Amino acid sequence: MYDSEETKQIRLERRSPFHWRVTFDLPPLNIFGPANMPQLNAIVAAIETDARLKVVVFDSAVEGFFLTHYDFLAKPEDSSSLPPGPTGLQQLPDLLVRLSRAPVVSITSIRGRATGVGSELALASDMRFASREKAILSQWEVGAALVPGGGPMARLPRLMGRGRALEVLLGADDIDGDLAERYGYVNRSFPDAELDAFVDALAERIASFDKKAIAETKRLVNVASLPADSEIAPEWDAFIASLARPAAQERIKLLMERGFHKPGDVETRLGYHVGQLGG
Amino acid sequence: MYDSEETKQIRLERRSPFHWRVTFDLPPLNIFGPANMPQLNAIVAAIETDARLKVVVFDSAVEGFFLTHYDFLAKPEDSSSLPPGPTGLQQLPDLLVRLSRAPVVSITSIRGRATGVGSELALASDMRFASREKAILSQWEVGAALVPGGGPMARLPRLMGRGRALEVLLGADDIDGDLAERYGYVNRSFPDAELDAFVDALAERIASFDKKAIAETKRLVNVASLPADSEIAPEWDAFIASLARPAAQERIKLLMERGFHKPGDVETRLGYHVGQLGG
Amino acid sequence: MYDSEETKQIRLERRSPFHWRVTFDLPPLNIFGPANMPQLNAIVAAIETDARLKVVVFDSAVEGFFLTHYDFLAKPEDSSSLPPGPTGLQQLPDLLVRLSRAPVVSITSIRGRATGVGSELALASDMRFASREKAILSQWEVGAALVPGGGPMARLPRLMGRGRALEVLLGADDIDGDLAERYGYVNRSFPDAELDAFVDALAERIASFDKKAIAETKRLVNVASLPADSEIAPEWDAFIASLARPAAQERIKLLMERGFHKPGDVETRLGYHVGQLGG
Numbered sequence: 001m002y003d004s005e006e007t008k009q010i011r012l013e014r015r016s017p018f019h020w021r022v023t024f025d026l027p028p029l030n031i032f033g034p035a036n037m038p039q040l041n042a043i044v045a046a047i048e049t050d051a052r053l054k055v056v057v058f059d060s061a062v063e064g065f066f067l068t069h070y071d072f073l074a075k076p077e078d079s080s081s082l083p084p085g086p087t088g089l090q091q092l093p094d095l096l097v098r099l100s101r102a103p104v105v106s107i108t109s110i111r112g113r114a115t116g117v118g119s120e121l122a123l124a125s126d127m128r129f130a131s132r133e134k135a136i137l138s139q140w141e142v143g144a145a146l147v148p149g150g151g152p153m154a155r156l157p158r159l160m161g162r163g164r165a166l167e168v169l170l171g172a173d174d175i176d177g178d179l180a181e182r183y184g185y186v187n188r189s190f191p192d193a194e195l196d197a198f199v200d201a202l203a204e205r206i207a208s209f210d211k212k213a214i215a216e217t218k219r220l221v222n223v224a225s226l227p228a229d230s231e232i233a234p235e236w237d238a239f240i241a242s243l244a245r246p247a248a249q250e251r252i253k254l255l256m257e258r259g260f261h262k263p264g265d266v267e268t269r270l271g272y273h274v275g276q277l278g279g
Numbered sequence: 280m281y282d283s284e285e286t287k288q289i290r291l292e293r294r295s296p297f298h299w300r301v302t303f304d305l306p307p308l309n310i311f312g313p314a315n316m317p318q319l320n321a322i323v324a325a326i327e328t329d330a331r332l333k334v335v336v337f338d339s340a341v342e343g344f345f346l347t348h349y350d351f352l353a354k355p356e357d358s359s360s361l362p363p364g365p366t367g368l369q370q371l372p373d374l375l376v377r378l379s380r381a382p383v384v385s386i387t388s389i390r391g392r393a394t395g396v397g398s399e400l401a402l403a404s405d406m407r408f409a410s411r412e413k414a415i416l417s418q419w420e421v422g423a424a425l426v427p428g429g430g431p432m433a434r435l436p437r438l439m440g441r442g443r444a445l446e447v448l449l450g451a452d453d454i455d456g457d458l459a460e461r462y463g464y465v466n467r468s469f470p471d472a473e474l475d476a477f478v479d480a481l482a483e484r485i486a487s488f489d490k491k492a493i494a495e496t497k498r499l500v501n502v503a504s505l506p507a508d509s510e511i512a513p514e515w516d517a518f519i520a521s522l523a524r525p526a527a528q529e530r531i532k533l534l535m536e537r538g539f540h541k542p543g544d545v546e547t548r549l550g551y552h553v554g555q556l557g558g
Numbered sequence: 559m560y561d562s563e564e565t566k567q568i569r570l571e572r573r574s575p576f577h578w579r580v581t582f583d584l585p586p587l588n589i590f591g592p593a594n595m596p597q598l599n600a601i602v603a604a605i606e607t608d609a610r611l612k613v614v615v616f617d618s619a620v621e622g623f624f625l626t627h628y629d630f631l632a633k634p635e636d637s638s639s640l641p642p643g644p645t646g647l648q649q650l651p652d653l654l655v656r657l658s659r660a661p662v663v664s665i666t667s668i669r670g671r672a673t674g675v676g677s678e679l680a681l682a683s684d685m686r687f688a689s690r691e692k693a694i695l696s697q698w699e700v701g702a703a704l705v706p707g708g709g710p711m712a713r714l715p716r717l718m719g720r721g722r723a724l725e726v727l728l729g730a731d732d733i734d735g736d737l738a739e740r741y742g743y744v745n746r747s748f749p750d751a752e753l754d755a756f757v758d759a760l761a762e763r764i765a766s767f768d769k770k771a772i773a774e775t776k777r778l779v780n781v782a783s784l785p786a787d788s789e790i791a792p793e794w795d796a797f798i799a800s801l802a803r804p805a806a807q808e809r810i811k812l813l814m815e816r817g818f819h820k821p822g823d824v825e826t827r828l829g830y831h832v833g834q835l836g837g
């Protein structure tokens with residue numbers, strides 16, 4: 001059922017005028033690349049401008065993957081040629097900072113891997129809840145000689161402190177739902193069977209509140225907590241530059257030989273595999 | 280025993296020249312309003328200027344309530360006509376920032392509800408300890424179409440990170456002692472039977488230390504951790520503005536019909552009730 | 559075996575060109591003073607400038623002590639006469655900020671007491687892991703009428719929030735491995751039998767990654783998380799000034815009478831003893 005290009009998409013469901021659901025349905029791995037940027041960008045624009053929307057939940061329809069790493073099969077020029085967004089930032093960081101600032105509450109419900117882009121989207125959203133058994137978060141990039149590009153160096157230390165942020169980023173390993181909660185990588189982890197009920201109830205609750213009170217309160221929290229765009233900007237440039245270096249090309253090639261970008265052990269245990277590429 | 284206006288007060292007990300206790304005794308609910316502002320202001324002024332005082336503990340004499348929400352039966356002009364304090368901020372944020380900066384250690388011992396103002400006082404104090412079974416913290420205001428006014432948008436993200444702060448503020452729900460500890464809303468929660476002994480021992484310990492070393496160390500921590508007053512100021516203005524809007528008036532009216540400001544289920548489960556007011 | 563001055567040292571072991579180990583071997587207590595500054599300074603300079611090094615682990619060879627407090631038997635002028643370091647800061651804060659900024663990952667493996675200087679070194683390093691049973695962290699200085707001098711007022715609130723930082727600094731008590739993890743004082747605590755294997759594996763893993771990706775990622779985290787040197791500078795000055803005051807001289811004298819600077823109960827339960835010196 002997941003084999004047609006046409007069915008691959010980021011789905012937007014309007015549960016009510018106040019409560020939307022965005023579902024990543026890019027089987028088999030929920031890999032995100034330049035081809036998916038326009039669709040996510042359009043969704044963020046709709047979130048930003050809708051007059052009645054109060055809360056949006058991001059989740060996944062793909063077993064095992066919330067949203068995983070960037071698409072390394074895409075041509076590099078497909079990434080580097082994307083025009084900057086309205087903030088002046090490159091497209092991915094642009095749409096992420098716009099989500100953080102939107103006058104709407106964004107909640108990520110993480111089941112499966114949130115690796116790289118998936119982690120970055122979760123970090124840019126307002127709240128993160130995870131399946132204790134099935135969520136895996138990671139910033140794996142340093143393990144492939146890459147610098148992460150979507151804001152985690154600016155956002156992780158503000159959530160969990162410098163020490164744990166450096167462990168996530170420089171250890172580049174898989175973080176399970178339990179450790180993600182202890183580190184503050186997510187708000188809370190729930191037994192998998194309870195996650196959906198919790199997130200649905202919270203979203204419906206917020207959807208019942210007053211939009212202006214939500215938006216003003218969030219705006220004041222943003223003043224106290226969001227990094228400046230100037231702190232986000234260098235990350236994407238560093239990612240693109242790192243991608244062109246021989247060290248990254250060599251490691252990505254080794255990962256490809258192991259089965260990267262195909263269903264299998266590399267994708268489900270990426271943290272383990274980047275630790276096997278040698279010095 | 281709690282029915283006379285004359286017995287309602289904020290009591291200041293000097294346990295020693297070095298260690299004071301401030302007890303909220305405003306039965307039956309420890310609601311805080313413009314009428315209580317001068318008394319708390321005088322206490323903060325005494326804390327700021329006493330030459331020997333080293334530590335002050337805030338607690339409650341009212342079963343079930345540490346210090347709860349603002350008094351919505353008070354006339355709005357009683358709040359809006361209060362003169363600004365010495366910092367130039369409005370009275371409530373003014374006395375809270377002065378408490379944070381005072382050369383004295385402030386500890387809140389939370390048993391019962393610390394909702395709205397009670398949470399804001401706790402957040403402005405230097406340390407917070409809670410009864411695991413009996414403490415409830417919340418910023419319930421968004422649930423009534425209000426914007427909180429006493430600094431939590433500036434203070435919560437610095438304590439617990441942006442995601443958990445947004446959940447507290449936009450979920451507007453009751454947070455128990457266990458979750459308050461996991462989120463860093465309080466330093467620690469203790470079994471109710473152990474809370475007083477811990478807080479007393481810590482306060483006595485600090486009272487035995489050197490005032491100058493305490494004051495200098497706290498001052499340097501403040502440099503690293505306190506929000507600027509300019510970040511606090513807009514919160515009170517946003518609260519007063521939100522209070523005048525029809526959405527808040529309607530929700531407060533609905534809460535009143537359910538029993539707000541009277542002993543009973545609305546006051547003891549305010550988080551639940553603001554979730555029942557509809558969209 | 560630990561009685562010769564010649565064996566007292568800070569040992570540097572090059573496990574590989576990419577992975578070094580620095581071991582505090584200053585028996586019997588791993589007390590750190592002005593005499594040890596040049597050696598640690600030389601090690602930090604080597605860490606900063608080595609072209610191939612990726613990760614350095616700090617640990618201890620002395621049972622019961624990771625690295626403990628400053629040497630109060632040293633002449634005060636030995637501390638105050640040390641020339642400032644390359645950053646313009648005094649020697650101890652200088653070498654600590656240089657460690658934080660070095661393009662190399664620093665990990666502290668804490669077994670035994672990390673009190674005062676030991677805690678400050680741990681806080682300046684990139685990641686901290688502790689023995690659940692055997693680690694004790696503390697900033698005990700306020701208990702002796704001193705102001706800590708090596709950066710903890712700037713660093714602790716950024717790791718654990720203002721409230722818990724003030725409890726550590728103004729409570730001045732011993733913090734065990736379990737509480738250190740709950741507060742974010744360390745990344746994680748492990749059962750003592752598992753600590754070394756975890757730290758070794760993490761260090762070897764990072765040593766297998768690309769140095770440039772490590773260094774760039776850390777540099778971007780630093781932008782988001784390190785205090786400015788101007789925030790660190792006043793702490794050392796405040797420490798030196800506090801050391802000269804009668805209140806500190808009296809308390810250090812009382813501690814000496816109890817056995818400070820000698821193996822025994824004062825050194826192993828310093829938090830308890832500073833609470834017994836009276837008001």
